[in-house]
Amino acid sequence: MPTRLLLLFCLTGLVFAREPPDVDCLVVHLKYIHCSWNKQGTPEVNYTFYSRFYNDPSKECTDYLRENNTNTGCKQPYQRQQRFSSFHTKLVHGKQISEKELNLKTKVKLNPPTNVTVQRESDSNLWLKWTQIDFKCVESAVRYRVNDRKWEHNQVPTEVQHYCVNLPSSSSLYELQVRSKVGYGCGDSDFWSDWSQPVFWGSNNSTDANPMNKSMSVWTTVLYVVGAFILILLVMMLLHHERIRIIFIPVVPKPSSDLHNIEDWFQFPKGLKESFNYNEHPCLVREYCHVSQSDSEAGSVFIPGNESDLSTSCSSSTSTVSTEEEMVSV
The missing domain is CATH 2.60.40.10 (Immunoglobulins)
Structure with a gap:
């Protein structure tokens, strides 16, 4: 019975024993070698890492990369011509040992x-x-x-x-x-x-x-929009309070030098145009002032030989009045 239990525990330990993680190495910018063994997650134990190039003695890592106080990688110096040689790695934890040979010729990342x-x-x-x-x-x-x-x-x-x-x-x-x-x-x-x-x-x-250039251009656009809005608002307030009105006056055409008659300025209907007589001579119209009877008798002096002039003046006045009446009637 004890022998069977011991055999069962040994088999169980072999089943649940974890293999050492896989090691992956990369030559970074032709300056150093970066090896890591945490692709499947952070290991549960600390491994000791050894490496060497072909025919060189194996050396332990002097610059470990750590995560949560656990070794997850190693960084070591490198010479350019070494990458054409085989690179050997070894992970050790107690009696667990994992060795691997790598070709670094195609594993360079600049x-x-x-x-x-x-x-x-x-x-x-x-x-x-x-x-x-x-x-x-x-x-x-x-x-x-x-x-x-x-x-x-x-x-x-x-x-x-x-x-x-x-x-x-x-x-x-x-x-x-x-x-x-x-x-x-x-x-x-x-x-x-x-x-x-x-x-x-x-x-x-x-x-x-520089992302500052983008932000400055955006702010410049915003300032332009705000400035235009404020200007429009001020103009509207000024028009409202000052009662400023804009009156559009059409442009009066300049008369041509060929226009001598009024009929060239306006378009009259044919019948109305013929009813006007533009050949009639103008008549002088005088303004008469009312004079009192006493002044008229005192100022009236009969001068012989002036009867014709008086009649001519009266006829002219009468003619003028009649002519004005005719124009008004028309």
């Missing part, structure tokens, strides 16, 4: 390009420029989009650190990014770097990616 700028040159083309690690086998890829539409991807040849967008439209907004990796001539890595910070060019933006 940092995103830096000093990314974009500007329009004298050739009227848009030039994107950046800085990457000083390495002869680095190739890059550029993506850009116009007015937040679909991204357009383009490859850049090895060792080239610039890209040209032909004849951009200044009324559109261009957003550009770049990433890099080790090219085919030096191992052809499977990993691209992360995309760089975006840079912008075109309408409503400057050539940098």
Whole structure:
């Protein structure tokens, strides 16, 4: 009976015993090796990590990466030519040992390009420029989009650190990014770097990616709208309180030098036009003042020989009055 119980506990321990986690390593920016064993989560125990390149002695990690006081990775120095050799790793916890051999030639991940700028040159083309690690086998890829539409991807040849967008439209907004990796001539890595910070060019933006420019442009628009609204409100208040009215006076046409008669100015009906006689001579009309009888008798002096003049004046006056009556009747 005790033998059976001991055998049962041994079998149960073998069933529930966990295997050491898998180790994954990556060469970061050709400067150091980053190994981790927490893909399935944080381990429950602390493992000791050993590594070595081919024919080199094994060494324990001196710079552990920790999570919740548990070792989850290791960061160790690296030399560029070493990645073409086999890399051996070993995880140890008590009697549990897990060894693995890795090929680091295709496991290189560069940092995103830096000093990314974009500007329009004298050739009227848009030039994107950046800085990457000083390495002869680095190739890059550029993506850009116009007015937040679909991204357009383009490859850049090895060792080239610039890209040209032909004849951009200044009324559109261009957003550009770049990433890099080790090219085919030096191992052809499977990993691209992360995309760089975006840079912008075109309408409503400057050539940098500073978000302050966007917020300032929005506030400028708001201020313009508020100012226009306040101006309209003030004008309406002024018109209401001061009773200012705008009267539109039509433009009086300038008379032509050819117009000599009044009939050329106005359009009369045919019958009315014929009823007017424009050849009649004007008659002088005088204003008579009432004189008292005493003054008239005292001032009346008969002068011989002036009878004809008096009659002529009276007839003229009578004629004038009659003529005026005729014009009024017409």
